[in-house]
Amino acid sequence: MEFQLGIFLGILTLVTWGFSDFISKNVLNNKVSVWPVFILSEFFSALIAFAAALFTGNLESIFIPEYFFVIGVSIVNFIGMYFFYKSLSLRELSISIPLIYSSVIITVILSMIFYSEILKPSQYLAIVIIVTGIILLVSDSVSAKQFNLSQWFPFASMIAFGFYYFFLKIPAEIFNPFTIAWSVSFFTAIIFLPKLFESKNKLKNFKKTIVYIFFIGLLNVVGFLAFLKAISVSPVSLITPIKSASPIFSILLAFVFLKEKLNKKELLSVLLMLAGIIIISI
Numbered sequence: 001m002e003f004q005l006g007i008f009l010g011i012l013t014l015v016t017w018g019f020s021d022f023i024s025k026n027v028l029n030n031k032v033s034v035w036p037v038f039i040l041s042e043f044f045s046a047l048i049a050f051a052a053a054l055f056t057g058n059l060e061s062i063f064i065p066e067y068f069f070v071i072g073v074s075i076v077n078f079i080g081m082y083f084f085y086k087s088l089s090l091r092e093l094s095i096s097i098p099l100i101y102s103s104v105i106i107t108v109i110l111s112m113i114f115y116s117e118i119l120k121p122s123q124y125l126a127i128v129i130i131v132t133g134i135i136l137l138v139s140d141s142v143s144a145k146q147f148n149l150s151q152w153f154p155f156a157s158m159i160a161f162g163f164y165y166f167f168l169k170i171p172a173e174i175f176n177p178f179t180i181a182w183s184v185s186f187f188t189a190i191i192f193l194p195k196l197f198e199s200k201n202k203l204k205n206f207k208k209t210i211v212y213i214f215f216i217g218l219l220n221v222v223g224f225l226a227f228l229k230a231i232s233v234s235p236v237s238l239i240t241p242i243k244s245a246s247p248i249f250s251i252l253l254a255f256v257f258l259k260e261k262l263n264k265k266e267l268l269s270v271l272l273m274l275a276g277i278i279i280i281s282i
Helices: 002-028 036-058 064-089 093-114 121-141 151-169 177-196 205-231 236-243 245-259 264-281
Strands: none
Touching: 002 036, 002 121, 002 205, 002 245, 002 264, 036 177, 036 205, 064 151, 064 177, 093 121, 093 151, 093 236, 121 236, 121 245, 121 264, 151 236, 151 245, 177 205, 205 236, 236 264, 245 264
């Protein structure tokens, strides 16, 4: 029963984060600076998680020694985010995005080694199929010609996020998901706060944009809560590939609502990731 719950919550993470990415893409396409969108959405996520914890009676007391795990995870998340946005400032989007999704490989390997997670043969096959779909989806973006080893920011971001999702298992078994969600979102936003006050990082059409940012924060925290609960009842090496397949939902939303066409490689990658998720769920 817990295994099926973990799979369901992993798929919920996929859907909510895919929807969040879809909205974020449309907001940023309107030439809105990425920093206020990211920082304010993190603040909204923290506020929503804190309010939900208070409303549901899940606002727990913080014990400092154990809470250092949450602070440590927040720092790792900050490192991943910092190098990711640093790479974006160098116009390395075509390299950054593929490497972010590739971080699932690091998380899966670390989880199998250090958490001694043992899966069924069909689940190993499903993970390979999903990761293949992710790599296929982003393979057009990366080439040896594009990648400059001196610009190592995307690679550093990939490593950090690989460890980030691996480390989340530890606080997920100590604290309830609400505590981790509001803490990580809050600390991440606070660390990046100076970026919000730079003159070039202003919101255009503030009233309209802030509504979109609120929904981005809402979707992010719902997905994060689902992911935290999922890895507390199911193997990290199983749940992480599912949530990393969130691009398929973004692609499907773009196909339905924006009438964007799928090329053959995108269609194949979507089918592979869906097949992997179905195999895991059986």
